[in-house]
Amino acid sequence: MKEVRIGLIGTGFMGKAHASAFKNVPLIFGNEPGRPVLEIVADIDADAVQKWAAEFGFARSTTNWREVVEDPNVDIVDITTPNYMHAEMAIAAAEAGKHIYCEKPLALTSADAARIVAAAEKSGVTTIVGFNYLKNPAQAFAQQLIAEGELGEITLFRGMFDQDFLADADVPFSWRLDRKLAGTGALGDLGSHTIGLAQFLVGNIVEVCGMNSTIIKERAVPAGGSGYAATVQEGAAMRAVENEDITECLIRFENGAIGTVGTSRVGMGRKLGLGYEIQGTKGGLFYTQERMNELKLYRDTDPDREKGYKTVYIGPEHRGYKAFFGLAGIGLGYNDQKIIEAHDLITAVALGQPVQPDVRFAYEVDKVIDAIDLSCEERRWVKVSEFDTEVD
Ligand SMILES: NC(=O)c1ccc[n+]([C@@H]2O[C@H](COP(=O)([O-])OP(=O)(O)OC[C@H]3O[C@@H](n4cnc5c(N)ncnc54)[C@H](O)[C@@H]3O)[C@@H](O)[C@H]2O)c1
Incomplete structure (x- = not known):
């Protein structure tokens, strides 16, 4: 050890x-x-x-x-x-x-x-x-199903990540709303996870066309605290919000699949609304983080009288779960994804090996974020390759 x-x-x-x-x-x-x-x-x-x-x-x-x-x-x-x-x-x-x-x-x-x-x-x-959402055993299984051809050729990815933690206009300003400290708004904060899932499951995104919107244009300057924990006093000065609350974007993948990614931090009613639908020529997958221990799988090879999405319960057959429980249905939570992430890193470092998702994976995600951001600003399709940087 x-x-x-x-x-x-x-x-x-x-x-x-x-x-x-x-x-x-x-x-x-x-x-x-x-x-x-x-x-x-x-x-x-x-x-x-x-x-x-x-x-x-x-x-x-x-x-x-x-x-x-x-x-x-x-x-x-x-x-x-x-x-x-x-x-x-x-x-x-x-x-x-x-x-x-x-x-x-x-x-x-x-x-x-x-x-x-x-x-x-x-x-x-x-x-x-x-x-960390990639560390949910459901995602390793989804990736495996796609790699094994269970869904056929992937035709469509529709992904989202909505939360409503900034839906209340009385929530104060914080670093997440400051362009210099955060970069983009919902897109980098939440959408980065959806783009990560899209590229992990379907492949690289090559072209994007987005639009965005800032719903709550100014917020009170906080008296103390940081991030989600910021607090505000009555009569506080207001400050302009510098990045977007909502982004919606059309995407095209290298392998020909098309789709959308959408994200909102003012998404009323959505608490952890990360999810996707993936359609292929032979089947489909549907996932929502609000039911993170389930994956909906459709196989067109099922007999006609049984056709329909079925619920797969994530369990010890799926990578990362067995260490927690020997039975399906008990279920993992958000922090368990982080435990798997930390475990993967500790194992890789102890063995002197690489691990995923590494900084190169994250660079590919950041390129898509930059492309969507530019697309929103210039109101045009943008090729992700416009953000290729020579890494030396
Ligand atoms: N993976 C996820 O699900 C997830 C969820 C939330 C946040 N994040 C990411 O985590 C990062 C932090 O977000 P957060 O919500 O924890 O923010 P936070 O505001 O709660 O915490 C940031 C901490 O950094 C400290 N800090 C600031 N400047 C520092 C400095 N110079 N030296 C040492 N510490 C300093 C702050 O005092 C604060 O304690 C962000 O990049 C965010 O995007 C990821």
Whole structure:
């Protein structure tokens, strides 16, 4: 058993999800081939980070993220800060020879993502990006069904990710609404997951035509807190929202399939409305994250009197599930996806292997985001290859 030492940057919503995932990896999967050790954590408030470190069991804490990157006792630098910091932190980590666990979207632009890919590939470190929904055992199964030809040629992908956490106009401004800190709005924050699923399951998207809309044009400046936890006082100043609430987009895949991706952060009633329908010449798949332990499968080879979508219950036959339960139907939750993600990374680092989805996968997602963003701005079809960056 090899100890794999973690240096975490950021103690917000995702910092907590990552830290608890690492703590759970040995409990769920056992200690082999690697056991995560919570070595050091960084955030900007000295008292808060010290307290947080003690609660989660990190040996040390700091307010300077560079100490994490430079720490000789750190094997993996885990980046859970707002989007605009990812590139600088990930490149510094790669240059220090550290493996990288970074949240999505990988960077503010695909050009910055390409710089991360170049630095990581040059130093030969293992990388993974937090597309945790791909770690749901249902998605490995969906990918397997498609690869085995069960659906025939894929003709259509319709994907979505809607949430309503910003539907209330009284929710204050936060970094997610600041173009310089977040990049795009719903598209990068939520849509990146849908684009990741589309490319994981169907293949690369080559052409896009999008449109977007900002529904709530200004929000109150927060008094404190960060991200989803921001709070506001009465009479606070208002600030203009700098990126979109909704994006809808037509897409064309390299393999000829067509479809749509749509995303909203003001999607009233949608709590975790990530999902897709995939149609092929021999069958179809339907998935919604709100029922993440089920996959709907249609096979046209079924006898006519039995034709229809059937519900497959995700269970020990599907990659990643068995470590949790020996029976289908009990079901995994959001944080279990993160445990599988953290486990895949720890295993890869312990064995000196690559793992997916890596920074190159995330760069391909960022190119599609850039293409959709440009398409919305210029009101035209955009080829994703317009955002090819030479990675060297
Ligand atoms: N994979 C997912 O399902 C998922 C879900 C939510 C967020 N995310 C991603 O995770 C990242 C963080 O999002 P969040 O919701 O956790 O945000 P958050 O605002 O809750 O947390 C960000 C944390 O980073 C800290 N931070 C800011 N600057 C720092 C610095 N210089 N050094 C150290 N720490 C610093 C903040 O103090 C805060 O604790 C984003 O990239 C976001 O897109 C992914």
